[in-house]
Amino acid sequence: MLQQTPVTRVIPHLEAWLDRWPTPPVMAAASTADVVRQWANLGYPRRALWLHRAAVEVTARHGGVVPRDVDALLALSGIGDYTARAVAVFAYGDRHPVVDTNTRRVLARAVEGRAQPSPPSRRDLTLMESLLPADDVDAAAFNAGAMELGATVCTARSPRCEICPLAGTCAWLAAGRPDTGDARRRQATYEGSDRQARGAVLRLLRDATPAPVPLDTVLPDWPDAQQRDRAIDSLIADGLAEADGEWISLPR
DNA sequence: CACACGTGGGT
DNA sequence: TACCCAAGTGT
Structure with missing residues (x-):
């Protein structure tokens, strides 16, 4: 989740x-x-x-x-890489690097002196591994600490460097918090997107009582009929919906 | 490696 | 009001 x-x-x-x-x-x-x-x-x-x-x-x-x-x-x-290690570390106490979006930002600033992280990469795991304490319990605390620092202090919008425990060693702060640019890809526009259409179709199927519903009652007034049909087909392909003739519903 | 994939709160 | 952003993963 x-x-x-x-x-x-x-x-x-x-x-x-x-x-x-x-x-x-x-x-x-x-x-x-x-x-x-x-x-x-x-x-x-x-x-x-x-x-x-x-x-x-x-x-x-x-x-x-x-x-x-x-x-x-x-x-x-x-x-994937994040969840697998998060479970192994936080549920079982084993020693692995856990890198989420918060950790990536903390590493970018404190270690690399950049304002924003590079696009996610396996190198992030390598870097975190090189910083990890040797002891299992310390390593878990280090992983959690990096995530929590990014979530509460070293935030994306308005970092609170005044209260940051890394203020003494942070490369980005030492450099005067320069705007180093942002190499991350921009999030696609949601309004009018296929994703929005999928979301609307799935919401209808979730709320449909009784199910199934006739296919031709699925968003008949959607602005782009082709897009709506594409959304229906892709939901079926993903296993999120099931069609039986002219009827559609969530999977049985 | 780039891209698709939801939804809603914060600024 | 338009963005930005969020404990990522699969293809």
């Missing part, structure tokens, strides 16, 4: 989710439709699909217990 989504928005969703499906085997037994509905408006609904798949995989391959090994974690649906 935390992938690309603010913590404060996740927390209530997480609590409701865990109340309903407290363990992987319990979640694995749920239907895709129920999982997508429970995901509600958290965004990136493919994550709900992946989380459900991961629960099925954990149940089948690991006896219902989330694995500790990073490679086993990486093999699960929707688990």
Whole structure:
């Protein structure tokens, strides 16, 4: 849930989710439709699909217990470099570099003297690894500290260097907080995008009672009919929707 | 490596 | 009001 989504928005969703499906085997037994509905408006609904798949995989391959090994974690649906190591470090206490968007920004400033991080890269893991304390517990605290510093002090918009514990050693602050430019790619415009169309279709399918609904009742007034149909097709291709003749619904 | 992929709060 | 930004991943 935390992938690309603010913590404060996740927390209530997480609590409701865990109340309903407290363990992987319990979640694995749920239907895709129920999982997508429970995901509600958290965004990136493919994550709900992946989380459900991961629960099925954990149940089948690991006896219902989330694995500790990073490679086993990486093999699960929707688990990438960040999440795999976050689980291994924060749930199991092992020593790995955990690099999220906050950590990347902290490293860019404190170590590289840049105002903004470079585009995400595996090098980030290498750099974090080179800074990690030798002890497991210290390494976990270092990982969490970097993330937390980026989330609360070394923020994207208005960094609070006055209260920063790294103020004495930060390369960017020492250089006078120069504007070093931003090599990151700009986020695509949402208004009028295919993503917006997908979001609108999926919202309709989530709210549809009873399901399924006739295909020709799906956003008949959408400004771009081709875009709407593209959205429907891509949702079906992703496994987020299911069509049966002239009817469509969340997957059974 | 670039790009697609949601949604809503903050400035 | 228009942006910016968010505990990323898969292709």
